Amino acid sequence: MSIAPLLQLKDVSCYYKDKTQPIFSGVNLTLNEGDVLVFQGKSGSGKSTLLKCISHLNLYTGDILYRGQTPQSFGIPAFRTKVMYVPQRASLLPGTPRDFLKAVHTFAVHSQSSTSSKAASAFSGIFGAKQDGPDVTYHDAIDLAENWGVEHDLWDRNWSNLSGGEAQRVALALAVGLGTAEVLLLDEPTSALDSESSSRVENYLVEKVKARNSNLKALVWITHSPEQGERVGTRFVRVTPQGLREEYVHPDV
Numbered sequence: 001m002s003i004a005p006l007l008q009l010k011d012v013s014c015y016y017k018d019k020t021q022p023i024f025s026g027v028n029l030t031l032n033e034g035d036v037l038v039f040q041g042k043s044g045s046g047k048s049t050l051l052k053c054i055s056h057l058n059l060y061t062g063d064i065l066y067r068g069q070t071p072q073s074f075g076i077p078a079f080r081t082k083v084m085y086v087p088q089r090a091s092l093l094p095g096t097p098r099d100f101l102k103a104v105h106t107f108a109v110h111s112q113s114s115t116s117s118k119a120a121s122a123f124s125g126i127f128g129a130k131q132d133g134p135d136v137t138y139h140d141a142i143d144l145a146e147n148w149g150v151e152h153d154l155w156d157r158n159w160s161n162l163s164g165g166e167a168q169r170v171a172l173a174l175a176v177g178l179g180t181a182e183v184l185l186l187d188e189p190t191s192a193l194d195s196e197s198s199s200r201v202e203n204y205l206v207e208k209v210k211a212r213n214s215n216l217k218a219l220v221w222i223t224h225s226p227e228q229g230e231r232v233g234t235r236f237v238r239v240t241p242q243g244l245r246e247e248y249v250h251p252d253v
């Protein structure tokens with residue numbers, strides 16, 4: 001019996017809103033456990049859009065399979081907890097980072113339009129929290145962020161009042177701290193960080209994928225830095241409007 005790949009894209013295309021021109025078309029890709037797949041490509045080539053399609057946040061045609069199952073058959077909110085998109089600009093989210101953490105616990109009981117429930121909906125849409133919520137301990141995300149230089153009081157500041165780098169580290173710590181994702185889709189995750197913070201985040205994520213007891217099995221990582229790509233990547237893919245071109249496999253793999 002063959003084992004289904006971690007993630008598979010079959011002939012995936014995504015169109016501009018007028019539906020006449022594709023942003024990209026005919027994308028085929030297989031992601032396996034242990035892969036750190038680096039996406040590079042010109043600005044506007046469709047890298048972010050492709051990550052959003054993979055996490056079922058954007059409309060697309062074709063098939064995306066997670067361990068052989070479509071997002072629909074797996075259940076889309078549950079799928080998004082397994083294949084999780086980490087946005088480049090978390091500062092657009094409502095409320096504070098702590099609202100997010102609370103929202104995961106209280107999602108099911110909040111139906112009013114409170115900050116917490118708005119945060120919960122945003123969480124569900126962007127990070128893909130399940131209705132019944134994964135079993136988050138506050139401490140995983142907070143401790144992780146602290147290791148990356150995020151002070152505790154930043155959790156109570158509105159996202160919009162965090163610096164780009166602070167918001168980026170908190171969003172990443174939330175995504176990793178939840179502990180549900182097998183694939184993280186990282187949209188320029190260190191673009192606002194200084195080199196020391198960036199290197200801490202890089203090392204942590206790469207080691208986490210390698211660790212045998214980790215839930216996290218693979219990363220798809222958009223970067224505009226070829227040097228960062230070389231440091232973290234095991235596979236390298238160029239995104240073009242014509243589709244993906246796998247360029248080079250790291251010799252250590």
Ligand SMILES: Nc1ncnc2c1ncn2[C@@H]1O[C@H](COP(=O)(O)OP(=O)(O)OP(=O)(O)O)[C@@H](O)[C@H]1O
Binds near residue numbers: 017041044046049
């Ligand atoms: N919400 C949207 N509405 C309309 N067009 C969009 C939307 N989001 C993205 N696009 C368009 O889709 C194309 C691909 O954008 P995308 O953000 O995926 O590119 P990218 O490769 O990630 O770019 P960058 O490297 O600059 O972040 C661009 O032409 C962009 O203008």
